[in-house]
Amino acid sequence: MRTKHFIMTPIILLGLTGCGMGEDSKDSELALIKTTNPSPALIEKNTKEDLDLVESIKHDIASMKELYDVAIVKGKKDTLVAYKVKHFYRFQMKKIEKKMNEMLEKKYPDENFTVSSDYKIFLEAVKLNEKMKDPNFSQEKANKELKKIIKLKQELT
Template identity: 60%
Template sequence: MMMSAVLVGGCNNDGPKESGISLIKTTNPTPVAIGKNTKKELDLIQSVEKDIEGFKELYDVAVVKGKEDILVAYKVKHMQRFHMKKIEKKMNKLLEEKYPDENFIVSSDYKIFLEAVELEENMKDSNYSGKEAEKKLQEIIEMKKELT
C-alpha cells in the first residue's frame, strides 16, 4: 500500500511541460521579447539566437529580451563541458562585437536555462502580464549574478 502511494505521488505531472524535460533533450524555446514586440526587437532576438546556435559546442539556446537586458541561456554538449569558459568568452566577444548597444547576460547554468524556458512558457498565457515577466527576468538575472 505504501509503495503504491509513493509511485502515484512520484508520477504526479504538475508544472510546465517543456521545462521539466528541457534538461534531458533539446527543446528549442522560442526567443521572447517582454513588453513591446516590435519587428525590430523580434528580428534582434531571432538574430541573436541564430548566432548562438551557430556554435557547434551547444545544443540548446533560450533568448529572452527585457526592457534593458537580453538573457542568453544555453546548454553545452557533454564532451565540450571542459571548455565552458572558452565557449562563454567566445560567445561574449561575438555578441559584444555584433550588438554593441545591447546588454547581454550569458549563462550556461541549467537552473538559469530552466527558468528562461519556464518564463517563455508563462508568457504564452494571456493572463501573464509584461510587468510580471519583467520582474521574473530580473529575478533570473539576479540569480545569475549570485552564482558568479
C-alpha cells in the same frame, strides 16, 4: 490468499498506468533531459525589429558547434541568453562563454547581455518563456521574473 493477489494486481496496474498518462507535458519539465529549442521571448514591445533582433541572436548563438540548446529572453534593458553545452565541450566552458560574449558585444553593442550555461538559469528561462505565452501574465510580472533570473545568475558567479 489467491483472491488478494487477483484483487491487488489490477489495482496496482491501474495506479501505475494512471501516473504515466500526462502526455501533454510542458517543455520546462523536460528542458534538462532533452533539447527543447524554445523560441526567443520578448517581454516588451513585439516590433518587427525586436523580433528580428532576437531571432538573429538565437541564430548566431545556435550556430556555435559547442552548443545544443539556446533560450533567449529579451526584456526592456537586459537580454538573457541561456544555453546548454555539448558534453564533449564541457571542459571548455569558460572559453566558450568568453567567445560568445565577445561575439555578442561586437555584433550587438547596444544590448546588455547576461549569458549563462547554468542548467537552473536555462530552466528558469524556459519556464518564463512558457509563462509569457499566457495572455494573463503581464509584462510587469515578466520583467520582475527576468530580473530575478539575472540576479540569480549573478549570485551563482
